[in-house]
Structures are given as structure tokens and as C-alpha cells.
Amino acid sequence: MCRHIAYLGPPVPLESLLVTPPHGLYRQSWAPRRxxxxxxxxxxxxxGWYADGDLAPARYRRTGPIWGDQSFxxxxxxxxxxxxxxxxxxxxxxxxxxxxxxxxxxxxxxxxSHNGAVKGWPGSLAALAEGLPPAELLAMEARCDSALVWAHxxxxxxxxxxxxxxxxxxxxxxxxxxxxxxxxxxxxxGDTITATAWGDTLWYRAEPGRGxxxxxxxxxxxxxxxxxxxxxxxxxxxxxxxxxxxxxxxx
Numbered sequence: 001m002c003r004h005i006a007y008l009g010p011p012v013p014l015e016s017l018l019v020t021p022p023h024g025l026y027r028q029s030w031a032p033r034r035x036x037x038x039x040x041x042x043x044x045x046x047x048g049w050y051a052d053g054d055l056a057p058a059r060y061r062r063t064g065p066i067w068g069d070q071s072f073x074x075x076x077x078x079x080x081x082x083x084x085x086x087x088x089x090x091x092x093x094x095x096x097x098x099x100x101x102x103x104x105x106x107x108x109x110x111x112x113s114h115n116g117a118v119k120g121w122p123g124s125l126a127a128l129a130e131g132l133p134p135a136e137l138l139a140m141e142a143r144c145d146s147a148l149v150w151a152h153x154x155x156x157x158x159x160x161x162x163x164x165x166x167x168x169x170x171x172x173x174x175x176x177x178x179x180x181x182x183x184x185x186x187x188x189x190g191d192t193i194t195a196t197a198w199g200d201t202l203w204y205r206a207e208p209g210r211g212x213x214x215x216x217x218x219x220x221x222x223x224x225x226x227x228x229x230x231x232x233x234x235x236x237x238x239x240x241x242x243x244x245x246x247x248x249x250x251x
Contacts, residue, residue: 003028003041004087004103004113004186005219006193008238009211014047015076018086021219029066029088034201034217037117037182038090044102045069047086048111049079050190055109057083057190063098082211082238083190085111092117097142105141105150109189112153114146115216116182116200121145124178128152149174153185163187163194164235168246171196176249186214193236195228196246202228204241212236 005025007017019026023033029041046061062069066088087103103113118125125148129137136155140147149170156166171183175198182199193214195202205225206212214236218225228234233244 002087002089002103002113002115003032003035003216004085004115004184005213005215006085006111006113006186006188006195007211007213008083008188008191008193008236009213010209011080011082013077014049014079014081014084014086015073017084017213017219018047019073019076022221023217024219025086025088025215026066028217028219032217036200041065041088041090043091044089044099045072045087046089046102046104047072047076047084048104048106049081049084051081055190057085057104057106057109057111059104059106059111061099061102061104063102083188085113085186085188087113087115087186092121092145097144097147101142101144101147103146105147107154107157110154110157111188112150113186114149115184115186116198118145118149118174118183119178119180121178124181125174128173128177149183149185153187163189163192164233164244167194167196168233171198171246172249184216191237193234195234195236197228197230197232197234198246199230202232202234204228204234204236206236206239206241208239211238212241214241
């Protein structure tokens with residue numbers, strides 16, 4: 001469910017990463033090549049990007065499919081950025097939150113996306129929801145599984161955890177509460193990318209001068225793409241990628 005992508009590198013038009021590639025996120029919304037669950041990602045989309053001199057990213061999100069939004073085509077053609085995160089959505093459950101449930105979620109300098117689904121949602125995470133401070137629970141952008149996963153990761157970031165630790169601990173906590181969940185998380189602050197491969201596909205491409213791309217699946221057939229093993233934490237900069245195995249939660 002869902003496809004997402006993050007990029008760090010030289011400033012480029014958004015369309016060069018999302019629309020122009022033969023198998024870019026735009027096409028993945030109706031014809032993904034490696035998606036294991038679901039076939040169409042038409043329950044909303046979003047893109048967040050960073051502008052020079054502004055720590056807070058801009059976002060453009062919509063409820064419908066990316067291919068039906070003519071304004072996005074114009075925006076992607078003229079906006080340039082050296083850091084972005086974008087996603088197309090296949091909802092876990094139908095809901096009324098619309099645009100608010102479309103990634104990327106945002107707070108401060110952070111952009112976040114979840115590719116996957118929480119098994120047994122919403123009941124499986126009821127106890128975890130009670131563990132969040134009430135103000136943070138009430139501030140959730142939407143009432144979907146991805147928004148609650150983001151609330152837990154953001155709680156850890158706000159208390160000072162490093163990005164990798166925040167995502168790893170969130171994945172293990174959710175996986176323990178809801179076994180068989182798919183928890184591919186993607187996070188950026190405009191300078192780094194952090195991601196988890198947990199139950200679905202994740203790939204990256206890192207080349208000097210071309211930046212780093214982390215995505216649910218390759219957007220072209222460039223031989224430099226590398227698949228991330230399942231149960232792995234990825235930490236990336238514009239020039240480097242580090243992979244660390246993640247442990248399974250206790251049975």
C-alpha cells in the first residue's frame with residue numbers, strides 16, 4: 001500500500017524525480033512495478049520540499065489521484081529543490097480525513113511518510129495511543145494508522161532521539177503491538193534521509209553529483225539502484241548511505 005520517495009542533492013525540478021522518469025511516482029500511482037500489496041494508489045498524494053533559507057518545508061497535498069490534478073503538473077514543472085519527500089496513497093481503511101491523511105506529514109523541519117499498513121488497525125494500537133501525551137494525540141493530522149505511527153516517531157524526535165533511533169524504536173514498538181504490520185517509514189529534515197524496510201520494498205541510488213534517492217521502487221532501469229534488505233534501517237546523506245539490520249521484537 002502506497003509508494004514514496006525522498007531525494008537529497010543538487011536542486012532539480014520536482015517533475016524530474018516524480019513525473020518524467022518512465023516509472024516515476026506519477027506512474028506508480030496506477031502501475032507500480034514492485035508493489036506487493038494493492039495495485040492502485042489513488043487515495044491521495046502529496047509532495048513536500050525545501051527552499052533555500054527556510055527550515056520549514058512546503059507541502060502540496062490532495063485527496064484524489066495524482067494523475068487527476070492539473071495544478072500539480074504545473075507546480076512540478078517550475079518548482080526546483082535539493083530536498084523533497086513525496087508519496088501516493090492506497091488507504092488502509094476508507095475514511096473521511098481526505099487530504100489530511102495524505103503523506104507527507106510534517107512538523108518543524110521534518111517530513112514523514114509510511115508505506116504499509118498496521119495489522120488490526122485501529123484496535124491493535126489502542127494501548128500505544130494511550131501512551132502518547134494527550135496534546136500530541138489531539139494534534140494528529142488525521143485518524144489513520146500512518147498518522148499515529150508518525151505521532152509516535154515525532155514524540156521521540158521531540159524528546160531528543162536521533163532520527164534513526166526514533167524510527168527504529170517506533171517500528172519495533174508497533175510491530176510488537178501489531179505483528180505482521182508493514183512499516184516502511186521515510187523521514188527527512190532536508191539534510192538527511194532516514195528510512196526503514198519492514199515488510200515492503202525499498203531501494204536507493206547514491207551517486208556523486210547526482211545526489212541520493214530513496215524510494216519504494218526504482219523509477220527507471222539505472223543499474224546503480226540497490227535494494228534494501230527487509231528489516232533494515234537506512235541512513236543517508238547527499239553522498240552516503242548506511243544500512244543497519246533491525247532486530248525483531250520479542251515474540
